[in-house]
Amino acid sequence: METTKTACGSDIQDKDIFTMYKGVKIYFCEKECLDEFNDNPTEFINSDHMRIKLPIIKE
Numbered sequence: 001m002e003t004t005k006t007a008c009g010s011d012i013q014d015k016d017i018f019t020m021y022k023g024v025k026i027y028f029c030e031k032e033c034l035d036e037f038n039d040n041p042t043e044f045i046n047s048d049h050m051r052i053k054l055p056i057i058k059e
């Protein structure tokens with residue numbers, strides 16, 4: 001499963017900036033956003049920074 005936009009809602013510029021989260025590949029606009037996500041994924045997902053809807057994630 002792969003998202004087509006970065007977590008911040010912009011088009012994907014750098015395909016190396018991504019993380020796997022519960023089987024979903026999530027891209028980020030910059031390294032700082034990735035670091036922020038890795039620090040606390042749940043908080044990032046629930047923040048305004050997160051502009052995309054993740055596909056349904058099977059736990």
Ligand SMILES: [Zn+2]
Binds near residue numbers: 008029030
């Ligand atoms: Zn960002």
